[in-house]
């Protein structure tokens with residue numbers, strides 16, 4: 510469920526996000542004071558007052574000189590250093606250590622929502638818009654369980670999100686305690702990494718692994734943190750830097766030659782592109798031009814492919830257009846690029862299918878694939894050498910003519926945005942909503958599609 514953001518100005522994404530988040534937060538937050546389940550944290554007039562951590566967690570913070578770093582402090586500091594700006598969530602007793610640390614340190618913003626599901630979706634939207642790590646949190650039991658829908662969405666959309674699942678007191682784990690669940694089990698299917706911190710000595714490494722995994726594998730990591738462990742003294746671990754993959758994977762010469770030979774021989778080629786074409790618009794247009802191939806896009810590829818695209822024949826699938834369906838079903842060769850389009854019935858039965866994807870495990874997952882190539886879209890299309898065709902192919906002419914006129918008329922309204930999400934297209938029928946929302950949130954518009 511991607512968000513579409515349109516702004517009249519080209520403000521930096523992080524600044525625009527602040528403008529969006531603040532009014533959203535106040536829209537989701539209760540205007541009244543909120544007394545959460547166990548009544549341990551109160552929100553009043555937008556200010557957070559963290560009451561004493563529960564005796565239930567059996568660990569009052571040390572009074573001393575106030576300098577002792579807690580596990581919760583370590584978490585908050587590392588997140589802030591990693592560039593995280595905010596945590597979306599609902600306050601609750603097992604989260605007290607973390608929310609109190611945020612209040613004292615003031616290096617992260619706590620964005621209060623009414624339901625943890627919103628927190629996970631909001632973190633997913635932030636990660637999608639910025640391409641960087643976003644964080645959500647839920648308290649023990651039902652609190653973190655509510656994150657589940659949003660986390661599935663983040664995992665499927667391959668956006669980097671860290672979820673903090675606060676947990677029941679560590680001494681009670683395994684006793685069928687009040688609000689006890691097994692978060693490691695619950696989140697296993699919607700995360701790349703999910704680990705319980707039962708001792709402060711584990712925290713630095715688990716935290717680092719969780720962040721690095723979410724960034725590298727592009728998906729969800731979950732840290733399960735009992736409330737009492739969050740309030741224990743932290744063990745200082747080595748600081749880490751989090752690494753983003755900058756290298757681009759390019760297929761071998763041999764593979765590129767096979768690809769060129771195959772495509773040069775065929776008359777009717779259709780390209781099916783998806784979200785994996787992000788940032789490769791120019792390369793995609795160049796190759797489609799050489800091949801005279803119509804471009805069908807999968808849903809998540811829309812924002813990266815549809816704009817300024819003379820080869821566009823729309824989407825296919827349950828919500829797709831006849832033009833997209835026609836182009837897919839009548840080609841000799843289907844060239845899938847950076848897509849995980851799931852509907853088997855919308856793939857051609859007799860065509861030769863070539864798939865290019867960054868992840869080898871995606872090859873052939875949705876349909877039979879005759880030639881699978883592991884490679885980054887931009888690098889592969891740049892390296893690809895093909896003959897230039899003269900004249901428009903009959904398949905392209907026909908498929909384009911089938912694209913509903915109103916869709917073609919809408920596309921030129923697209924605008925460019927910064928990498929990694931350069932383009933967002935707003936269909937005409939959303940315009941009245943945009944006008945209203947524009948007034949509400951100060952120049953930026955969010956629409957759910």
Ligand SMILES: Cc1cc2nc3c(=O)[nH]c(=O)nc-3n(C[C@H](O)[C@H](O)[C@H](O)COP(=O)(O)OP(=O)(O)OC[C@H]3O[C@@H](n4cnc5c(N)ncnc54)[C@H](O)[C@@H]3O)c2cc1C
Pocket residue numbers: 665666667782783784785786806807808809810811824825826827828829846847848849850851865866867868871884885886887
């Ligand atoms: C009710 C409902 C109805 C839907 N109807 C439709 C429909 O009619 N039509 C439709 O298309 N979708 C529809 N969807 C969405 C659909 O389920 C899929 O999520 C969508 O088609 C996948 O889009 P995608 O292939 O662009 O993105 P993804 O699933 O994210 O796939 C992207 C692929 O690109 C690869 N990749 C990432 N980066 C790179 C890179 N740099 N280089 C190369 N490869 C890369 C990834 O490994 C992945 O395989 C519907 C969803 C719902 C909930």
